[in-house]
Amino acid sequence: MTGPDALRPRLPSPLQEVRDDRFDRRGVRLLLKRDDLIHPELVGNKWRKLAPNLAAAAGRTVVTFGGAWSNHLRATAAAGRLLGVPTVGVVRGDELAARPLNPSLARCVADGMRLHFVDRSTYRRKAEPQTLAGLLRAAGAQGAYVVPEGGSNAHAVHGCVPLGAELRGAADVVAVACGTGGTLAGLAAGLAPDQRALGVPVLRGGFLAEEVRRLQTEAFGGPRGAWSLDDRFHGGGYARVPAELDAFAAAFEDRHGLPVERLYVAKLLYGLAALAEEGAFPRGTTVAAVITGRPFP
Numbered sequence: 001m002t003g004p005d006a007l008r009p010r011l012p013s014p015l016q017e018v019r020d021d022r023f024d025r026r027g028v029r030l031l032l033k034r035d036d037l038i039h040p041e042l043v044g045n046k047w048r049k050l051a052p053n054l055a056a057a058a059g060r061t062v063v064t065f066g067g068a069w070s071n072h073l074r075a076t077a078a079a080g081r082l083l084g085v086p087t088v089g090v091v092r093g094d095e096l097a098a099r100p101l102n103p104s105l106a107r108c109v110a111d112g113m114r115l116h117f118v119d120r121s122t123y124r125r126k127a128e129p130q131t132l133a134g135l136l137r138a139a140g141a142q143g144a145y146v147v148p149e150g151g152s153n154a155h156a157v158h159g160c161v162p163l164g165a166e167l168r169g170a171a172d173v174v175a176v177a178c179g180t181g182g183t184l185a186g187l188a189a190g191l192a193p194d195q196r197a198l199g200v201p202v203l204r205g206g207f208l209a210e211e212v213r214r215l216q217t218e219a220f221g222g223p224r225g226a227w228s229l230d231d232r233f234h235g236g237g238y239a240r241v242p243a244e245l246d247a248f249a250a251a252f253e254d255r256h257g258l259p260v261e262r263l264y265v266a267k268l269l270y271g272l273a274a275l276a277e278e279g280a281f282p283r284g285t286t287v288a289a290v291i292t293g294r295p296f297p
Contacts, residue, residue: 006082007054009038009047012166015288018256022273027283030272031171032258033290035163036265041082044292045176045183046075048163049156050147054079056155057145061086063136065126065149068096069104069239071263071293072150077113087113088141092123103297114139152182152211157189157219163290164190164197164225171288173198173281175272177264178229179238181208183292185215188225196226200271202264204237233271239263245270261293 014034023030035044042050054062062085066073073089080087089108096105097117105115116139118126125131127148136142147153164187167174174191178184178199188197201208209229216224235245241262249266253259260266268289281287 007039007042007047007051007079009042009051011038011162013038015167015170018258020255020273023276023287026276026279026281027285028276028281029286031286031288033163033167033174033288036261036291036294041078042075043071043294045160045163045290046071046151046293048159048186049151049182050075050079050159052155052159053145053147053151053153054083054085057085057147059085061088061141061144062147063088063090063139063141063144064147064151065090065092065123067092067238068102069263070149071296073108073113074104074111074296076147076151077108077111080113081111087111088139088144089113089115090123090126090135090139091115091117092120093117094119107297148180150180150182152180152185152215154215154219156182157186157215160186161190163187164195166190167288168192168195171195171286173285174288174290175200175268176290177202177268177292178208178212179203179264181212181215183290184227184229185212185219185224187290188212188227189216189220191225193226196228199227199229200233200268201229201231202234202238202267204231204234206231230271230275233267233274235267235270241266248273258291259295261291261295264293265291 016032039047064076094117160183175198178201184199248270249260
């Protein structure tokens with residue numbers, strides 16, 4: 001199926017309670033917000049962030065950005081195929097152009113995305129107007145609709161507000177793994193005043209709080225909702241999966257029958273288990289973890 005109906009989501013996504021002794025013994029109830037079940041190809045927050053951007057693109061070519069293993073690039077390529085919209089992926093690392101495509105980039109190409117590889121110095125400056133204009137010219141995509149890396153912009157933030165609204169009254173704390181901050185910015189805005197959002201960054205650097213504030217200002221004109229970040233659980237950085245984290249994820253899969261995506265979801269669940277052990281959540285707290293993805297391939 002192609003066309004607008006091909007992006008039809010399953011909303012609201014299911015809310016599943018799991019019993020886990022790491023939480024139970026601390027008097028904490030754990031819920032899983034199964035956004036991984038929203039759509040078979042645009043999984044979790046990728047659907048929530050991309051759908052409003054694709055509507056804004058109005059059929060124009062979509063250009064976006066990512067690294068060699070970017071979930072966002074794969075989701076954008078799949079959306080382009082489903083909608084019949086051309087897509088271009090600007091990929092970090094011009095050295096990759098001479099190498100065989102990894103499975104992630106091969107999936108993008110199979111879904112019709114045209115890849116344009118750029119050196120890392122230029123990639124870091126991609127948000128500068130002059131650099132962006134040069135990138136679009138070099139990619140043959142002048143006049144295209146540009147979606148930022150990770151899909152996070154004002155459209156995406158508004159697209160994630162319903163995620164918070166779906167969880168109103170269901171949990172005291174709603175936690176989500178964060179890459180570029182758009183999901184957290186919208187989630188926090190959609191929650192009720194007595195709820196708070198917790199972001200678990202998967203990248204090092206400590207830059208995300210400023211970015212979430214910027215995104216909320218861009219989307220709403222100022223801050224919205226109660227949110228915080230815990231930077232301790234990135235596991236060394238994006239795409240880093242230490243052995244301890246991998247073992248935790250495998251054990252969680254065995255206990256609960258949930259395929260655990262390693263780059264985001266595993267870090268979120270590991271962080272929540274650690275916080276529960278630390279007593280960070282008072283007894284009687286209900287925590288909802290947003291499951292934003294599933295393992296690839």
